[in-house]
Amino acid sequence: MDKTNTHIPMWLLAELTFACPVQCPYCSNPLELSASRKNELSTEEWIRVMRDARKLGAVQLGFSGGEPLVRTDLEELVVEAKSLGFYINLITSSIGLTAEKIAVLKKAGLGHIQISFQGSNRESNKLLGGTDSFDHKMAMTKEVIKQELALGLNFVLHRQNLHQVEEFLTMAQSLGAEFVELANCQYYGWGLHNREHLLPSQAQLIEAERVTNEFRDKYKGHMDVFFVAPDYYDDRPKKCSNGWGTTFMTVNPEGEVLPCQAAKVIPGLEFPNVRDHTLTDIWNKSDLFNRFRGTDWMTEPCKSCPEKEIDLGGCRCQAFMLTGDATNADPVCSLSPHHDKVLKITEKAQRPYQEDETQKLMFRNPGNAKKLKAEKSELAE
Amino acid sequence: MSEFNLETASFKLNPRYQFQWEEAQQCHVLLYPEGLIKLSGSAAEILQRCQAPTTTATLVNELNKAFPGAEGLTDDVNEFLADAQQQVWIVQVSD
Numbered sequence: 001m002d003k004t005n006t007h008i009p010m011w012l013l014a015e016l017t018f019a020c021p022v023q024c025p026y027c028s029n030p031l032e033l034s035a036s037r038k039n040e041l042s043t044e045e046w047i048r049v050m051r052d053a054r055k056l057g058a059v060q061l062g063f064s065g066g067e068p069l070v071r072t073d074l075e076e077l078v079v080e081a082k083s084l085g086f087y088i089n090l091i092t093s094s095i096g097l098t099a100e101k102i103a104v105l106k107k108a109g110l111g112h113i114q115i116s117f118q119g120s121n122r123e124s125n126k127l128l129g130g131t132d133s134f135d136h137k138m139a140m141t142k143e144v145i146k147q148e149l150a151l152g153l154n155f156v157l158h159r160q161n162l163h164q165v166e167e168f169l170t171m172a173q174s175l176g177a178e179f180v181e182l183a184n185c186q187y188y189g190w191g192l193h194n195r196e197h198l199l200p201s202q203a204q205l206i207e208a209e210r211v212t213n214e215f216r217d218k219y220k221g222h223m224d225v226f227f228v229a230p231d232y233y234d235d236r237p238k239k240c241s242n243g244w245g246t247t248f249m250t251v252n253p254e255g256e257v258l259p260c261q262a263a264k265v266i267p268g269l270e271f272p273n274v275r276d277h278t279l280t281d282i283w284n285k286s287d288l289f290n291r292f293r294g295t296d297w298m299t300e301p302c303k304s305c306p307e308k309e310i311d312l313g314g315c316r317c318q319a320f321m322l323t324g325d326a327t328n329a330d331p332v333c334s335l336s337p338h339h340d341k342v343l344k345i346t347e348k349a350q351r352p353y354q355e356d357e358t359q360k361l362m363f364r365n366p367g368n369a370k371k372l373k374a375e376k377s378e379l380a381e
Numbered sequence: 382m383s384e385f386n387l388e389t390a391s392f393k394l395n396p397r398y399q400f401q402w403e404e405a406q407q408c409h410v411l412l413y414p415e416g417l418i419k420l421s422g423s424a425a426e427i428l429q430r431c432q433a434p435t436t437t438a439t440l441v442n443e444l445n446k447a448f449p450g451a452e453g454l455t456d457d458v459n460e461f462l463a464d465a466q467q468q469v470w471i472v473q474v475s476d
């Protein structure tokens with residue numbers, strides 16, 4: 001199967017570190033937490049990755065993690081990325097950010113900062129993110145606006161904070177944010193582990209969308225609001241990252257290259273490392289990137305489906321996680337013979353939201369990672 | 382917020398956008414948070430000249446020199462600038 005790949009990886013997501021001061025229970029990172037950071041790519045290795053990605057035609061670069069501000073070489077990486085011609089996005093919890101650092105990063109060439117909030121007020125932000133960081137996030141949001149960098153606010157939604165959408169939008173508006181993303185969390189990694197206590201009811205979603213639409217009408221032209229619904233409630237799936245191996249490339253902290261952030265959940269895939277191969281070879285020739293590119297890999301009902309080019313069979317990770325086979329149709333699709341599995345999950349989510357459900361969340365931290373690992377090995381014995 | 386008089390005001394490329402040639406796509410692009418706009422050849426010729434403050438009259442003058450005899454150039458420039466103003470690709474420069 002030697003096809004010439006004509007796709008350009010427009011987006012490079014550079015996950016600089018798994019280390020993170022926030023403990024979000026919806027994090028898409030793997031459940032295992034690296035014990036140390038010594039295996040992280042070095043500054044020189046990241047520069048090589050960025051240079052190769054530019055050669056392939058990548059234009060958007062996201063520095064993410066974990067928390068990218070943990071890296072002491074961030075400024076150097078931004079300078080290098082800028083000189084290569086990337087548009088640079090920093091995806092951060094804002095913990096570790098200061099007014100000085102914003103100025104330094106702006107001067108280095110940073111274009112856009114996206115700050116995530118876990119809750120719309122001090123208490124819930126602390127409760128749902130496991131850090132007392134609300135006041136700092138507010139201060140940094142104001143500072144980014146003051147220094148005239150493009151700012152995006154990101155509010156990760158789930159059943160335990162969907163009722164806060166109005167409070168959050170009011171806050172974003174009063175701060176002067178131009179761009180707000182209300183993204184329902186996805187169920188990978190820690191998010192999958194906590195899915196039962198994160199998946200909202202349909203009633204919660206309808207109300208949140210109603211409030212969002214009201215806001216959109218009221219502040220049209222001043223604040224753009226994006227609402228990303230959880231696809232468990234759709235009857236057609238979403239393309240995987242705009243199509244597996246078509247647009248996105250993620251390089252994780254230890255140099256493995258992934259077609260999407262979650263792909264490591266699929267067993268039997270080998271993840272080529274930038275320490276062993278060039279990015280060009282990985283993108284064009286690796287088994288991994290060719291595995292689900294296009295439509296040749298499909299099984300029924302996707303294979304003969306007239307809509308197959310529209311959603312490319314949906315998310316491969318979701319297909320594996322819910323049906324046990326990554327070549328199946330994403331079971332979010334109502335045409336999938338496994339669609340009942342999604343219905344069963346959403347059925348259970350129709351119970352009303354209760355405040356004390358927060359206690360059942362497993363927060364992402366080394367202690368919990370250890371606990372989960374121990375449970376897993378007990379099961380294996 | 383983006384309202385200004387295109388006939389009289391000085392304007393320039395919105396610094397929030399990154400304007401550059403993309404070898405892989407063989408065209409000029411405008412980059413912004415998490416997105417990209419591919420530009421036509423004529424759009425690129427205009428925006429290229431907006432990297433420093435300019436006016437509509439200056440632009441028309443420069444383009445007439447660069448492309449002598451191009452028909453309907455003034456109309457095309459006016460049309461593009463009106464659109465660019467709407468998209469906030471260009472912003473007013475206060476004197």
